Amino acid sequence: MQELATTVDPLAEIAGRTAEEVLLELKSDVSGLSSEEALARLAQWGPNAVRTHKAEVWPVLGRQLRSPILILLIVTAGVSLFLGDAVNSIVIGVILFVSVGLGFSNEFRAERASEALHSRVAHGTIVVRDGMPRQVPVTEIVPGDVVHLVLGAVVPADIRLLSGEDLLCDESILTGESLPVPKNPDPVPATAGEEGLPSCVLMGTVIHSGSGTGVVVATGARAEFGRIAMELGERQPQTEFQLGLKRFSFLLLQVALVLTMLIFVANLVLQRPLIESLLFSLAIAVGITPQLLPAVVSTSLATGTRELARRKVLVKRLVCIEDLGDMDMLVTDKTGTLTEGRVSYTGAVPTGPRTEADAVYVLGLLATEADYAQGALGAAGDNPLDRALWEAPEASAFEAGRYERLDVIPFDHERRMTSALVRGTDGSRRLVTKGAPEDVLGHCIGIPPGAQDLLDEQFKAGSRVVAVAVRELPDASAIEPGDEKNLTLAGFLVFLDRPKNSARQSLEQLAALQISVKIATGDNAKVAEKVCADLGLKSGRTLVGSEIDQLSDVELAAAAREAGIFARVSPEQKARVIRQLRQSGRAVGFLGDGVNDALALHHADIGISVDSAVDVAKDAADVVLLDKDLGVLAEGVMEGRRIFANTIKYVLMGTSSNFGNMFSAATASVVLSFLPMLPGQILLNNLLYDTGQLAIPSDRVDKEQLIAPSHWNIGFIRRFMALFGPISSLFDFATFALMLFVFQAVPGEFRAGWFIESIATQTLIIFAVRTHRVPFLRSRPSAGLISASLAVVAVGIFLPLSPLASVLGFDPLPVPFFLALLGMIVIYLVFVEIAKQWFFTRAGQLPPGERRRTPEHHIHRHAARFSSPVPVVLPARQRRPRSAA
Numbered sequence: 103m104q105e106l107a108t109t110v111d112p113l114a115e116i117a118g119r120t121a122e123e124v125l126l127e128l129k130s131d132v133s134g135l136s137s138e139e140a141l142a143r144l145a146q147w148g149p150n151a152v153r154t155h156k157a158e159v160w161p162v163l164g165r166q167l168r169s170p171i172l173i174l175l176i177v178t179a180g181v182s183l184f185l186g187d188a189v190n191s192i193v194i195g196v197i198l199f200v201s202v203g204l205g206f207s208n209e210f211r212a213e214r215a216s217e218a219l220h221s222r223v224a225h226g227t228i229v230v231r232d233g234m235p236r237q238v239p240v241t242e243i244v245p246g247d248v249v250h251l252v253l254g255a256v257v258p259a260d261i262r263l264l265s266g267e268d269l270l271c272d273e274s275i276l277t278g279e280s281l282p283v284p285k286n287p288d289p290v291p292a293t294a295g296e297e298g299l300p301s302c303v304l305m306g307t308v309i310h311s312g313s314g315t316g317v318v319v320a321t322g323a324r325a326e327f328g329r330i331a332m333e334l335g336e337r338q339p340q341t342e343f344q345l346g347l348k349r350f351s352f353l354l355l356q357v358a359l360v361l362t363m364l365i366f367v368a369n370l371v372l373q374r375p376l377i378e379s380l381l382f383s384l385a386i387a388v389g390i391t392p393q394l395l396p397a398v399v400s401t402s403l404a405t406g407t408r409e410l411a412r413r414k415v416l417v418k419r420l421v422c423i424e425d426l427g428d429m430d431m432l433v434t435d436k437t438g439t440l441t442e443g444r445v446s447y448t449g450a451v452p453t454g455p456r457t458e459a460d461a462v463y464v465l466g467l468l469a470t471e472a473d474y475a476q477g478a479l480g481a482a483g484d485n486p487l488d489r490a491l492w493e494a495p496e497a498s499a500f501e502a503g504r505y506e507r508l509d510v511i512p513f514d515h516e517r518r519m520t521s522a523l524v525r526g527t528d529g530s531r532r533l534v535t536k537g538a539p540e541d542v543l544g545h546c547i548g549i550p551p552g553a554q555d556l557l558d559e560q561f562k563a564g565s566r567v568v569a570v571a572v573r574e575l576p577d578a579s580a581i582e583p584g585d586e587k588n589l590t591l592a593g594f595l596v597f598l599d600r601p602k603n604s605a606r607q608s609l610e611q612l613a614a615l616q617i618s619v620k621i622a623t624g625d626n627a628k629v630a631e632k633v634c635a636d637l638g639l640k641s642g643r644t645l646v647g648s649e650i651d652q653l654s655d656v657e658l659a660a661a662a663r664e665a666g667i668f669a670r671v672s673p674e675q676k677a678r679v680i681r682q683l684r685q686s687g688r689a690v691g692f693l694g695d696g697v698n699d700a701l702a703l704h705h706a707d708i709g710i711s712v713d714s715a716v717d718v719a720k721d722a723a724d725v726v727l728l729d730k731d732l733g734v735l736a737e738g739v740m741e742g743r744r745i746f747a748n749t750i751k752y753v754l755m756g757t758s759s760n761f762g763n764m765f766s767a768a769t770a771s772v773v774l775s776f777l778p779m780l781p782g783q784i785l786l787n788n789l790l791y792d793t794g795q796l797a798i799p800s801d802r803v804d805k806e807q808l809i810a811p812s813h814w815n816i817g818f819i820r821r822f823m824a825l826f827g828p829i830s831s832l833f834d835f836a837t838f839a840l841m842l843f844v845f846q847a848v849p850g851e852f853r854a855g856w857f858i859e860s861i862a863t864q865t866l867i868i869f870a871v872r873t874h875r876v877p878f879l880r881s882r883p884s885a886g887l888i889s890a891s892l893a894v895v896a897v898g899i900f901l902p903l904s905p906l907a908s909v910l911g912f913d914p915l916p917v918p919f920f921l922a923l924l925g926m927i928v929i930y931l932v933f934v935e936i937a938k939q940w941f942f943t944r945a946g947q948l949p950p951g952e953r954r955r956t957p958e959h960h961i962h963r964h965a966a967r968f969s970s971p972v973p974v975v976l977p978a979r980q981r982r983p984r985s986a987a
Contacts, residue, residue: 107770113260113326116642117290117299121264125317132264132315134230143244150321151241151261152331156163162210166202181377189909193782194381204793211404225721230315237717247318251313253673254700254718259318260325263287266314272677272701273307276327282310308704311515349816350753357761358387361768368772376962377783382771385781389764389788390756391932397489398752402745402799414728415738422724422905425708426691427579427742428811431683432612433620433668433676433691433702437486438712438730440609440621441599445486445566447494452593453553461494462593465570469522469536471512474502487568490597496599509580515672515698517541518624523581534585538595538670539626542569546589553591560750564632566597566625566703608732615739616810620666620734622676624698627669634667641666650675654909660683677701689811695719695730710735730961732775740808747807747911748798754871755952757796757823758934759864762830763787766860770832770838776849778838780911783853787861794865794894797886804881825941826871830863834929840922850913855923856900857912861898862927865891870934874942877935 116124125131135143167173176198183191210836226237228250235250240258243249249261263285270282281567283300290301303309303316306327323332362383367584369379395566410416417423437443449464467474470488491497508531509523519537526532535542539557543549560567571589575581612619623630627644634641643879644667653661659682662668668679676692680702683690692706695715702724703709712730719724727734770778779787837859841847847855868891873881884891901914 107142107846113302113319113868113911114261114299114863117301119262120289121262121287124262125264128246128317128319129774130248130317132230132248133233134248135244135246137231137526140242140244142233142246143246144242147244147324148319149241150243152207152323152328157184159210163202163206166206169440172495179381193910194385194785195780195802197785200789204796205787208610211534219898220902224402225256226717227255228252230562230751232662238670243318244320245321248830249315249316249318251303251309251316252718253309253313253697254704254722255309256704256722257305257307257309260320260327261303261305261316262315262319263301263303263314265316266312268312269314270310271303271307272310272704273304275306276304276330285314287314287316294765308701310701323957342389348820351613352754353816353820354390354761358390361390361765362387363434365768365771366441369869372772374777378777381781382777382784385784386764386768389767389784390761398795398798399749400597401796402748405799406741406745408740410741413737413741414467414734415741416726416728418724418726422708423742423745425689425726425742426738427744427746428537428689428741428813429691429708429739429742430616430811431618431620431688432693432732432735433622433683433689435696435699436621436623436630437599437624438602439693440601440605440637440639441631442602442642443486443491443599443730445597447490447496448565448596448598451556451560451595453550455554457592460496461591462595462744463494463574464500465534465592466491466536466568466595467497468507468524469570470506470518470785471510471520473507474500474507487566487595487597489549493593508578511581511583511586513537515674517583517586518670519545519586521581521583521586523575523578531575531578533575533578533585533589534580535571535573535589536568536595538624539569540670542589545586546571546591549591550601557594558628560594561626561628564598564629566599566629568595568597569593570595601636602635604733606730607809608736609637611733612739614809615736615743617736617739620668622668622671622702624671625669627667630669639666643667644669645679647671647675652681655682655685662686673698677705680705693727693732693735698971741878743808743812744803745799745814747803748801749799751868752795752798752810753819754822754826755864755868757819758871759821759830759860759867762827763864764836765827766831766834766838770834774838776852779853782909783857787832787857789897790861790894790898791864795868796892797884797890798858798868801872801884801887802882802958805873806874822941825937829930829934830867830935833933834860835862837923837925840919842928844922845916845919848913850911854907854912854915855919857902858899858915859923859926862895862923863930865894865898866927866931870931872936874938888984933955 119127127498166311176195179191179194179198183195204563210779225240228235230236230248230250231238235579238963243258245610247257247259248264251257251261251266251269263269264287266286269285271285272282285300285303286303290299302319304322304327305325320326320328322328340399349394362873366383369382370376391818397472403421407417410423413680417426434440437445450459450466452459454460458518469490471485472488474493476959502769506525506526507522509521511517511521513520517537518541519535521533521535524532543553557567557569570592572592573585573587573589575585578585609619621634621641623628627646631641631644643661643665645665647668647670649661650668650671655678658678662682663677663686668676671679676694676699680690680692683703684707689707690709691710693710693712694700694703695712697716699711699724700718703711703719708725709723710725711719712727712728713720717721717724725738727738764784767778767784834856837856838852841852841855845851845855868887869877869883872883872887875881877883901907901910902915907914
């Protein structure tokens with residue numbers, strides 16, 4: 103192994119050296135490293151990672167125990183045990199152990215699902231190993247590797263450029279600047295600073311245009327992006343969904359703390375034992391706080407991942423499911439989504455009287471990038487129009503031996519043309535240019551009068567059209583873009599991509615989900631408008647690329663909101679449109695599968711690609727569809743929204759009956775001469791309640807809860823709590839009166855009766871709050887939720903009657919109590935249903951659409967691709983490798 107020194111020069115100094123000097127210092131060259139040397143350096147420097155996706159036992163367990171209330175309860179139970187109250191302390195300890203174990207097992211299972219998800223998704227990059235380009239996982243590149251950089255690629259490490267062609271890099275993820283930065287391999291002064299190093303490209307940034315090669319100088323946490331990502335923390339970014347959970351938990355924690363302090367002080371004033379009062383107060387706090395909420399969310403996400411996979415939707419990270427459900431706008435190319443994606447050549451239209459259709463077709467073949475001289479007539483690369491030309495029946499008559507290609511200028515999104523210098527058997531040399539009609543015509547002279555009418559006729563019919571033009575260059579041996587002038591128009595090549603049969607239904611599905619669909623295409627505006635009209639999609643205003651360039655960001659943001667079609671747009675223009683739509687507050691998804699879509703995929707809130715896409719597009723996407731069908735995407739969106747809806751069910755339960763019961767216990771502890779429930783009984787009640795709710799993630803969701811993105815609104819939850827909490831307490835107080843004045847219950851009977859009533863009401867209320875409809879009659883819950891809820895109620899009734907009753911502090915109950923209890927539960931549920939209908943029919947009660955993205959969101963999103971199954975640490979001192987001098 104070639105040793106590298108442990109100290110390095112700052113990136114600014116490396117940028118000031120020549121490419122040859124940097125290669126020499128890194129013990130590398132333009133032919134890259136050997137496989138053996140790369141493995142040795144990987145062992146020395148570690149993986150190129152800033153995240154770890156390995157499921158770890160201790161962090162998950164730590165999250166179960168990090169509640170200060172829970173820790174204080176454990177300590178207090180220990181003190182109680184030391185003071186001689188062994189039975190109550192052991193009961194509390196066992197219940198806490200089971201509760202923590204339940205949360206741990208479910209959350210750890212979800213972590214394992216996330217680990218499997220990460221392991222299945224591999225982000226790769228092209229490096230030169232053993233003198234040959236090959237694709238390797240980004241986590242396995244090392245200092246000294248020579249990397250190929252292409253349009254739309256995420257830069258895999260801090261890299262010193264060796265070569266570059268028209269290279270621009272989007273560094274907004276590091277600098278916040280939206281304009282791309284020009285890059286070239288020329289050395290720069292060391293005083294330039296890391297924000298202005300044109301000879302380097304930094305990890306996590308995106309190749310905006312052009313291509314190049316470079317040598318890796320820093321990986322993982324030693325790279326600038328890696329350092330920032332590591333400082334932001336190992337955990338995934340908090341989405342609006344997760345931030346809402348956090349705000350809700352904080353709200354309940356505030357309520358719990360205030361209630362706990364009041365109960366504790368009141369019980370001390372009533373001269374009750376200190377430890378008993380503290381245990382009771384803390385048990386109330388634990389009962390209010392949603393202990394299993396993280397487990398419910400994790401289980402929902404893991405279940406959602408499996409369900410999405412079954413529906414042919416693969417997500418790269420669990421939080422992508424939430425982003426998918428949040429989407430309310432989709433920008434997509436029309437090819438393969440609205441159309442069949444099978445482009446066929448239909449004919450040639452000559453524009454001059456002395457030009458035949460067959461001649462125009464042959465000129466089109468000559469201007470493709472296929473190597474027809476070698477007989478590879480079908481090798482038309484990734485250009486579907488070129489491929490359609492070669493697959494046409496007329497291609498069989500093409501005589502490749504009659505032509506010799508001398509030079510070619512490939513297609514790019516600035517010129518939107520391909521040109522070839524061709525020599526015929528008679529020695530003539532011609533420049534043949536093929537491309538977008540608007541651009542080709544702009545380089546032509548002497549355009550026939552009827553050419554534009556012929557073109558418009560084809561566009562109105564929905565055909566895709568390519569213009570072909572020629573110019574005699576008798577003395578040329580090479581060509582450059584400047585030669586594409588003074589061309590003579592030969593004619594048009596006509597192609598057809600028919601609308602997809604299922605597209606209209608898919609668009610209706612998305613519309614039903616309140617997702618507006620916009621089209622971004624490189625095609626002519628009239629072609630896109632014709633496809634939209636055929637499918638019944640209201641497109642509104644059409645913006646073309648040239649118009650977009652004339653608009654400021656503010657003007658574009660306003661125009662993009664009104665436009666439904668963005669035609670003749672370049673990759674940069676697509677990305678700019680996406681940025682402005684996001685700035686207007688929409689949750690924007692982008693669906694693309696080509697190299698020219700990669701930039702937009704990076705800039706969208708949720709990037710979506712397909713399994714048949716080019717590698718750079720799949721690498722940039724958050725979600726991969728196994729079938730390029732908008733209907734599949736609609737099902738994925740519904741799954742994301744279903745998860746949110748089911749989580750809200752748990753939250754609404756916690757703010758209604760559960761909160762009401764804990765408030766009732768607090769009030770009764772002050773009024774009664776004894777505790778209404780022992781601390782262990784409260785915790786057991788909470789454990790049974792939480793266990794039953796683990797079936798919520800698999801519950802059905804009503805259609806109306808899926809028609810629009812839902813967002814957290816603490817004000818809405820607070821209003822729900824203010825109405826349904828007191829209703830629950832009202833029936834608790836009725837139970838107290840029943841036990842005291844009708845059955846003259848002693849403390850053990852009172853506790854048993856209220857234990858059964860509280861577990862029944864707070865569990866069965868799920869059937870009311872899970873839907874805005876009438877339960878069971880118009881909205882049927884899942885069999886799993888019905889079974890779990892009834893099982894919890896059955897266990898709750900059984901425990902006070904079981905042999906464990908005396909250990910738990912319960913006394914037997916008379917049979918008439920159960921008849922009275924049944925009547926009270928029925929009245930309670932009817933009362934809740936009436937209140938629910940009133941609550942949800944009031945104007946303004948439903949949560950408004952609101953979404954937020956933290957500035958770190960895209961840093962975390964890019965950091966996810968640099969994930970390793972081994973722990974990653976931030977080096978104590980940031981250092982980059984250099985050779986021992």
